[in-house]
Amino acid sequence: MDPLRIGTRASPLALWQAEHVREALLTRDPFLSVDLVPMTTTGDRELAVPLHQLGGKGLFVKEIESALLAGEVDLAVHSMKDVPALQPEGLELAVILEREDVRDAFVAAQYENEIALPKGARVGSSSLRRRAQLLHRRPDLQIEDLRGNVATRLAKLDCGDYDAIILAAAGLKRLGMEERIRSFFAVEDSLPAVGQGAIGIEIRADDEKTRSLVLPLAHQETSLCVRAERAMNRTLGGDCRLPVAALARWKEGMLKLEGRVASPDGQTVLRAEAAGSDPIALGEQVAEDLLQQGAGKIIKELQPA
Numbered sequence: 001m002d003p004l005r006i007g008t009r010a011s012p013l014a015l016w017q018a019e020h021v022r023e024a025l026l027t028r029d030p031f032l033s034v035d036l037v038p039m040t041t042t043g044d045r046e047l048a049v050p051l052h053q054l055g056g057k058g059l060f061v062k063e064i065e066s067a068l069l070a071g072e073v074d075l076a077v078h079s080m081k082d083v084p085a086l087q088p089e090g091l092e093l094a095v096i097l098e099r100e101d102v103r104d105a106f107v108a109a110q111y112e113n114e115i116a117l118p119k120g121a122r123v124g125s126s127s128l129r130r131r132a133q134l135l136h137r138r139p140d141l142q143i144e145d146l147r148g149n150v151a152t153r154l155a156k157l158d159c160g161d162y163d164a165i166i167l168a169a170a171g172l173k174r175l176g177m178e179e180r181i182r183s184f185f186a187v188e189d190s191l192p193a194v195g196q197g198a199i200g201i202e203i204r205a206d207d208e209k210t211r212s213l214v215l216p217l218a219h220q221e222t223s224l225c226v227r228a229e230r231a232m233n234r235t236l237g238g239d240c241r242l243p244v245a246a247l248a249r250w251k252e253g254m255l256k257l258e259g260r261v262a263s264p265d266g267q268t269v270l271r272a273e274a275a276g277s278d279p280i281a282l283g284e285q286v287a288e289d290l291l292q293q294g295a296g297k298i299i300k301e302l303q304p305a
């Protein structure tokens with residue numbers, strides 16, 4: 001049988017995630033043959049440009065989606081955080097795996113957490129979402145751009161470019177670098193990105209063979225939560241470059257979704273929350289609430305010209 005080809009970014013975290021999917025597939029069927037096909041994306045290449053200024057959505061997935069559509073790979077493994085709210089015609093997010101830690105992590109040499117940071121300290125993050133929420137509480141801090149894969153960002157911290165940096169806990173944990181985490185942000189303080197901590201599998205919508213192989217890897221609860229967060233993002237017209245945050249949780253048969261849209265300077269943080277059972281309706285409801293409060297204006301001002 002032809003090997004199943006997994007398209008992935010070439011970063012260590014992306015390779016870990018693709019390998020994780022490969023192993024899960026092989027656990028179910030040891031006779032499968034599964035190859036990884038690593039690729040470099042625009043988001044990996046354009047490191048000099050702040051994320052939110054790079055034009056176009058899906059900078060970390062576009063090349064992989066093209067390879068999928070062209071039949072060069074059979075499935076793509078993504079960080080859900082990097083996947084735009086809409087899939088290209090012919091592709092489908094078939095599976096979302098169980099979520100890792102959703103929180104943002106505080107990483108620093110000298111300081112234990114945000115409270116310990118002196119006035120005017122330099123914090124590295126290229127995420128407008130992290131920047132805005134941190135500045136909301138600590139307008140004195142200097143947030144500076146920080147791009148590159150996890151190891152690159154840690155190296156920039158280690159050489160003294162920043163007093164602290166913020167990274168997703170999930171990435172550090174997966175890479176076995178949990179000991180670098182000095183503390184975790186409470187989700188109330190740094191509400192995560194849509195899909196943060198979750199891995200998704202994208203396939204060609206008409207590829208029933210691959211679909212049946214990957215479907216057993218789906219995690220029901222995570223799927224519901226991430227679909228609610230993504231429905232919110234879709235309604236807002238947002239993507240991971242914008243100061244948009246969301247977290248859905250599943251409790252006793254009910255979904256609870258909290259969403260935020262912030263101005264990049266952190267002065268305005270709009271918040272909305274609702275509960276329900278249908279993830280799409282819930283996501284749309286929370287988005288409508290945020291739009292009522294003026295989220296559209298914040299998002300519009302941030303769209304590249």
Ligand SMILES: NCc1[nH]cc(CCC(=O)O)c1CC(=O)O
Pocket residue numbers: 079080081082166167168170171195196197198199
């Ligand atoms: N945009 C890069 C990216 N995409 C996914 C993760 C972390 C892992 C995850 O959220 O699943 C990261 C790094 C980071 O935010 O620190």
